[in-house]
Amino acid sequence: MYDKLYRNLLLPFFDGVLKGRQSVAHWHRAEETQWLSREQLEELQFTALRQLLIHASTTCPYYGDLWKSLSLDASSLSSPEDFQRWPLITRETIRQHRLMMRTTSAVKRMSKATGGSSGEPLQFDLDSGSNDRRTAMMWRGYNWAGGGPGTRQLYVWGTALRSVPAWKRLKMDLHHRFDNHLVLSCFEFTPDKMRRHFERMNGYGADVIVAYTNPLYEFARYLQREGLQPVSPKSIIVGAEKLHAFQRELIEQVFQAPVFETYGSREFMLIGAECDKHCGLHLSMENLFVEILNDDGSPTTPGCEGNVVVTDLFNYGMPFIRYVNGDRAIAGYDLCSCGRGLPLLKQVVGRQLDTLDTPDGRKIPGEFFPHLIKDFPAIRRFQVIQETIEQITLKLVVDCGQLTVVDRENLLNAIHECTGTVVDVRLQFVEDIPLTKAGKLKVVVHAV
Ligand SMILES: [Zn+2]
Structure with missing residues (x-):
């Protein structure tokens, strides 16, 4: 009941009218484009890629100068394969050239930072319009797992609340209630705390659990050890950390619900998510151009792992073009039996640093x-x-x-x-x- 009210009335009003965002419109469109054929999707993607490159070469001094020195002309980009001639960038590139990577055109920008799971936080900029698009991709991906906007969700999440002022905490709490979410922090996961979480979880009766992988696995092991039976949600969405097959197995066994893996990062939000066929992660391809490359920059062969390289097609404020994010993955080549035209990432292997x-x-x-x-x-x-x-x-x-x-x-x-x-x-x-x-x-x- 609430989810319908939320989707049809509250969310469009709050997001579109009050905040002036386009997330809902992008989401509705993305729910349709996912069913386009692979060829149609590739065409959409390539058009967006060309426009991005032209924008970056003419308004971002870093890209303009670098590509000119390499005799790369954005308007001459002829195919996705041709894009392999463009240089890769890394976190270090952004650290050194962030200001020069920003566009000089009038775009509303916001600053963000990665959480620094590799030990080094990274500051970057984001076009606020592209933020709406990535929110839409997240809603769509979660929707595949039955966790679309407005559904009753319980988060086992990395929220450090101790340093947050009381007024802000209250605001966050109201926001979560409005979104139909209950958030349980996975910091200081002691047995006492897990017991309290278990009680709150069962009292809440979520449709979907959304969690960081490792804390949820730790929690599932605790419940199994103590012989505690949680109320089963309809599904479980995990992300933020790599999911091992044995972790999926145990979590599904303890919660008696299917696990849906997601893969994302602060730089791009949702990169890929599983549909109910669980054959890999469908890429957010209308928003992102994802490549899996060998160390020498060539594309990997089927079944082999490589470096994840991402281009955000709509972050015009500070374009990420061929960004090596430090993760390793195996590309998928087949179409999914669900019928979506979106390509698959067969497996996320993890971070290279580990x-x-x-x-x-x-x-x-x-x-x-x-x-x-x-x-x-x-x-x-x-x-x-x-x-x-x-x-x-x-x-x-x-x-x-x-x-x-x-x-x-x-x-x-x-x-x-x-x-x-x-x-x-x-x-x-x-x-x-x-x-x-x-x-x-x-x-x-x-x-x-
Ligand atoms: Zn699928």
Whole structure:
């Protein structure tokens, strides 16, 4: 009932009339364009790409000068393949040239910052019109999971509320009520807090749970361990952190509801989301041009992972053109059986930074550790610190404070099997491992 009222009346009034935004109109259009054929969508996308390049070359000094020096003429762009001649940019490019990357034309801009899950926050600018478009993409993606605007949602989210002034907290609370959301913070996720969350969650009876992946997994493990049965939502949307297959399995088992993976970032909001076929993540292609590239800049071959490179087609305020965001993914090539023309990202592999080095040159993917730790139910949270190339510390939050001797031995043996015995592995038992400011858990930390 409320969701219909919200979608048809409250949201258009609040967003369109009061705030003067176009999000609702963009959303309605995106609900239609998703059913266009791949060719039609590619045509729309390419037109937007060309317009963006012409805008950037004529009004953004950084792009204009750089492309001129490389003899790249935006108006001559002939195909998506031709776009591969354009140079890539990184976080470092933005850090160094942010002001020169802004447009000189009159566009309403807003400043944003990434949460800095890689340890380094990044300031950037955003065209406010493009913000409406990305909001629309998020609504559409969540809608695939039954979590469109106005549905009763419970968030298990990285919100640090302690430093927020009371008036602001009240405003946020009213906003959440208006949106039909209840937000539970995943900071300081102690057993006591999880118990309270469980009670609130069951009292609330959400249709959809929206959560950061790791805290929800941690929560699901807690519920399973304590034998607590949560009220099942219709679906669960997870994001902000990589979702492993074993995490999906456990969350679905504990909550008795399907999990929908989403992938996004502060720079672009929703990049991709799963539909109910769960065959990969449909890309927000009307808004973004996403490429998966090898280290040498060539496109990956089917089934191989590569670097995620994103162009935001509508951020005219400070264009992101061929931005290497630091994530790794596998591109999809097939059409989804749901009938949407939107291409798929087959799998998000994770952040490139999350690897450990060993003296004999091995690179241990950070993924190794969540897989290993899942077999030790007593471990609630963990973090791996590469102190030096010869030494790693595994910080552990364990339920009863310690691991059994057998568990310790098994854990160390499994790590040594992977790293080689020359690496000194230390276990450190701690009370808590704080999340980053953005509410994420950093799995691998490089102290050096
Ligand atoms: Zn689909």
